[in-house]
Amino acid sequence: DLIFSVAAPLMLGVAVAVVPMQVGARALAFARSAMFGFYLWLFGVILVGSSYLNNGGPGGGAAEMVDLFLVGLGLVIAGLLLISASVATTVLASRRAGMTLIETPIFSWSALVTSISLLLTLPVLAGAIIYVAVDHAYERATFGATEGVNAWIGWAFASPQIFVVAIPTLGVLAQIVATMARGKQPLRAGLFVGVGLMSTAVIGGVTQSSHTVNFSGNIGDVLKSLIPYALFNKLPIIGVVVVLGLSLLALKNAKAKLNAAFVPAFLGVGMVLTGMIGGAVYKVANLKLANTVFDEGVLVYVCYGVVLSGIGAVAYFGPRIWGREIASAPVLGLGLLGFLATVLASLPYFIAGFADQPANVANSFDYSGPIWLWNSLVGVGHALMALVVFLFFALATKSFRTGTISTATSAELFESVNG
Missing domain, CATH: 1.20.210.10 (Cytochrome c oxidase-like, subunit I domain)
Known part of the structure; x- marks a missing residue:
C-alpha cells in the first residue's frame, strides 16, 4: 500500500535524519529501537508484497496469503510505531538547553505532531488486525472472512486517516x-x-x-x-x-x-x-x-x-x-x-x-x-x-x-x- 510502504516511511525517514540536528540533540532518542523498527517495517513490507503477488491481501482468494498479509501489515505497523516513538521522544525530551517547544523549528514540530498522531491511531489499527487475523485463521464468521478484511481495516487506507502521514x-x-x-x-x-x-x-x-x-x-x-x-x-x-x-x-x-x-x-x-x-x-x-x-x-x-x-x-x-x-x-x-x-x-x-x-x-x-x-x-x-x-x-x-x-x-x- 502506498500509505505504509511509501508515504509514512519516507516522511519518518526524513524526520529521523533531520530532527536531532534541528533540536540540538546529541543523537536520536532510542536509536536502536528506531533501527529495529526499520527492519520490522522492511520485513513486513516484503511479506505484504509477497501476499499480494500470491492472491492475498483484502479480498484475496488464497486464505493462507490473506493471513500472510495480516501478519506483514502487523509488522509494518509495529515498525512505524517504534520509529514514531523515537522521533516524538527526541523532540519532547532531547532538545538543547534553553529551547522551548514553541521555539522548535517548524519541520520538527510537524514531525512531532505526525509521530504523536501515528502513536494514537496505529494501535487502533493493530487491534483491528489482531481481531480480523484471529477470526480469519479460525471461524471466519464474525468479521466477514476474506471479504470482510477491508471493511474492518480499510479506514486506515482512506481519508481522513491518510492525511496524517502528509x-x-x-x-x-x-x-x-x-x-x-x-x-x-x-x-x-x-x-x-x-x-x-x-x-x-x-x-x-x-x-x-x-x-x-x-x-x-x-x-x-x-x-x-x-x-x-x-x-x-x-x-x-x-x-x-x-x-x-x-x-x-x-x-x-x-x-x-x-x-x-x-x-x-x-x-x-x-x-x-x-x-x-x-x-x-x-x-x-x-x-x-x-x-x-x-x-x-x-x-x-x-x-x-x-x-x-x-x-x-x-x-x-x-x-x-x-x-x-x-x-x-x-x-x-x-x-x-x-x-x-x-x-x-x-x-x-x-x-x-x-x-x-x-x-x-x-x-x-x-x-x-x-x-x-x-x-x-x-x-x-x-x-x-x-x-x-x-x-x-x-x-x-x-x-x-x-x-x-x-x-x-x-x-x-x-x-x-x-x-
Missing part, C-alpha cells in the same frame, strides 16, 4: 520558505496552528468510519450530517490553506531567493491539498461517488504529493546532512515532471469516478471508450512517477558522493522565532 509536507515547505525569506517567518505561531488543524484528521482513527454529508431532506437532517462531515474533512484542509498562505506571505514580505527544493515541496503540498479537497467531495453522498475509482485518485494525489515533498526535503536538507550540493536544475525539472506524473495518475480517476467506474475488479462493466483512456493515462502517470523517483535517487546518490562542497550553514535549519 503532515510533515507542511513542515518541509515552511522550513524551505524560512530559508528563502532569510529566516523570517511572520505569524510563526500560525504555522503551528495550521499543522495542528491538519492533525485533526487523527480523529478518524477513533471512529473508524467515513463521515459523509447528504444535502437531501430537511435542514435538521442536513446539519446532522454536515457537522461531523466538516469536522473530519474540512478542518484538515483549513490547516493546509493556513500554512500555504503564511508561506506565500513570508515570500512576499522579503526579497526571497528561489531555492530549487521549493518547487517540489510547494507542488507536493498542492497535490496533497488537491487530494484532501477530493476526499471531501467524495464524502458528499449526493454525488454518488462511493465505491468508484474516485477514492483511488484521492489516495494517489496525497501519496504522490508526499513523494514530491520528500524530493524537496532531500534536496533541501541533503547538503546539510552529507555536506555536498545537489544540482538545482535537475531538481526543478524532476519536481515539474513529478507534478505531471501525479496529475496523470490521479485526475483521470477523478473524472472516471463521476462516470461511475467501479473500484477494484468489476464484472459486466464496459472498460472501452473513455474509460480505457482514463486507465491508460493513470498507468502512464504511475510509470512516470517511478521514473522520477529512480532519476532523483540516482541524482542524489551522485551529488552527495561527488558533488561540490556545500556552503550551507546549520543556521539555515531554523527560522526566526520572532519573525
Whole structure:
C-alpha cells in the first residue's frame, strides 16, 4: 500500500535524519529501537508484497496469503510505531538547553505532531488486525472472512486517516520558505496552528468510519450530517490553506531567493491539498461517488504529493546532512515532471469516478471508450512517477558522493522565532 510502504516511511525517514540536528540533540532518542523498527517495517513490507503477488491481501482468494498479509501489515505497523516513538521522544525530551517547544523549528514540530498522531491511531489499527487475523485463521464468521478484511481495516487506507502521514509536507515547505525569506517567518505561531488543524484528521482513527454529508431532506437532517462531515474533512484542509498562505506571505514580505527544493515541496503540498479537497467531495453522498475509482485518485494525489515533498526535503536538507550540493536544475525539472506524473495518475480517476467506474475488479462493466483512456493515462502517470523517483535517487546518490562542497550553514535549519 502506498500509505505504509511509501508515504509514512519516507516522511519518518526524513524526520529521523533531520530532527536531532534541528533540536540540538546529541543523537536520536532510542536509536536502536528506531533501527529495529526499520527492519520490522522492511520485513513486513516484503511479506505484504509477497501476499499480494500470491492472491492475498483484502479480498484475496488464497486464505493462507490473506493471513500472510495480516501478519506483514502487523509488522509494518509495529515498525512505524517504534520509529514514531523515537522521533516524538527526541523532540519532547532531547532538545538543547534553553529551547522551548514553541521555539522548535517548524519541520520538527510537524514531525512531532505526525509521530504523536501515528502513536494514537496505529494501535487502533493493530487491534483491528489482531481481531480480523484471529477470526480469519479460525471461524471466519464474525468479521466477514476474506471479504470482510477491508471493511474492518480499510479506514486506515482512506481519508481522513491518510492525511496524517502528509503532515510533515507542511513542515518541509515552511522550513524551505524560512530559508528563502532569510529566516523570517511572520505569524510563526500560525504555522503551528495550521499543522495542528491538519492533525485533526487523527480523529478518524477513533471512529473508524467515513463521515459523509447528504444535502437531501430537511435542514435538521442536513446539519446532522454536515457537522461531523466538516469536522473530519474540512478542518484538515483549513490547516493546509493556513500554512500555504503564511508561506506565500513570508515570500512576499522579503526579497526571497528561489531555492530549487521549493518547487517540489510547494507542488507536493498542492497535490496533497488537491487530494484532501477530493476526499471531501467524495464524502458528499449526493454525488454518488462511493465505491468508484474516485477514492483511488484521492489516495494517489496525497501519496504522490508526499513523494514530491520528500524530493524537496532531500534536496533541501541533503547538503546539510552529507555536506555536498545537489544540482538545482535537475531538481526543478524532476519536481515539474513529478507534478505531471501525479496529475496523470490521479485526475483521470477523478473524472472516471463521476462516470461511475467501479473500484477494484468489476464484472459486466464496459472498460472501452473513455474509460480505457482514463486507465491508460493513470498507468502512464504511475510509470512516470517511478521514473522520477529512480532519476532523483540516482541524482542524489551522485551529488552527495561527488558533488561540490556545500556552503550551507546549520543556521539555515531554523527560522526566526520572532519573525
